Amino acid sequence: MQIIKNITLATVLSLSSLSAHNLWINSFESFAHKPGHTTVGLGWGHSLPIDDRLNSPNGAMKIEEFSITSPSKEKTKLELPKNTLLEPTKTSKDFEVYNAQIALQKIALKKESTKGTYLIHARSKANFHTKYIDTKDRTRFKPKSKDQIEHIKEILFSVKFQTFASSYLTLGEWQEQKARGKGLEIIPKTDLSNVKVGDLVKFEVLFNGKPLSISANKAEYISAISKSFGEGERFALMSPIYKGEAQLRVQSKGQWRISCEHKEEVTKDGALKDLYGKADLFISVSSLTFNVK
Secondary structure (H helix, E strand, O other), X not given: OHHHHHHHHHHHHHHHHHHOOXXXXXXXXXXXXXXXXXXXXXXXXXXXXXXXXXXXXXXXXXXXXXXXXXXXOOEEEOOOOOOOOOOOOEEOOOOEEOOOOOOOEEEEOOOOOXXXXXXXXXXXXXXXXXXXXXXXXXXXXXXXXXXXXXXXXXXXXXXXXXXXXXXXXXXXXXXOXXXXXXXXXXXXXXXXXXXXXXXXXXXXXEEOOEEOOOOOOOOOEEEEEEOOEEOOOOOOXXXXXXXXXXXXXXXXXXXXXXXXXXXXXXXXXXXOHHHOOOOXXXXXXXXXEEEEO
16 A cells, blocks of 8 residues: 555655646658658647647757667757747737757758668757755755855755757667666667557666666666657546556547656765765656657
8 A cells, every 4th residue: 555655655746746847859750752841940848749849938949969869879959949048029919939949950861871760859958946044044046056056054955957868760670779878868769760650669768777666665667658649638648667667559640648757866985976966866767759540
């Protein structure tokens, strides 16, 4: 009974994050004219495929990496969105117009392009959030690690946060994907280039190369949502992660987003000992997008 209570509490805490902004990659493939192309961009907010701009005052996200890696492991950097808050380009009594800043760009394949699966990946810049009571008994919040803050009487919370996003483009045959061993990874173990409604799709979920797994203290799981299933109705498909593995059966056509949030405590001698004294918790969020036929 206590195990169930612990898992339920952890699930409720995790589900509260569903109201927060999410990061994902859009990849709009077209093979109407061979060899084909894809138009990629960054999704940010709530609604698939495009919602908010990444430099929105409602919730800004600084992107540190946006890249595409070929089947032969050659990485090419893609254009990053601007991170500064922009003024509207047009205003009226009813609305304001802003440049979107979602890093939208076309990747055109060539006749001699390497066959296989291309990884499209994005990573945000890690940032810190610390809430504390100062020596004058005032509750304060600063976007800094706790070692950079003076006059602390009590730490209420101190967190490091980073988010990751992936998508794939396949030319020819799908290739098995391998772990990179960095950050929070959702690795497909199913051919994502040919997923149909009703298919069972399997994933490997790792944090810094180590498999996540549900336990009495942690509700490790992935969630899945699409424009035609769950979005806007505040529900999603859920699958527990057990020994690094999770799976779900897709329910409808269109773009699907798989998400995972992992919380890791920082200890003096633990895996995140380099963060000791800077933060008490490291929160990672990862997403993977693919299309169902």
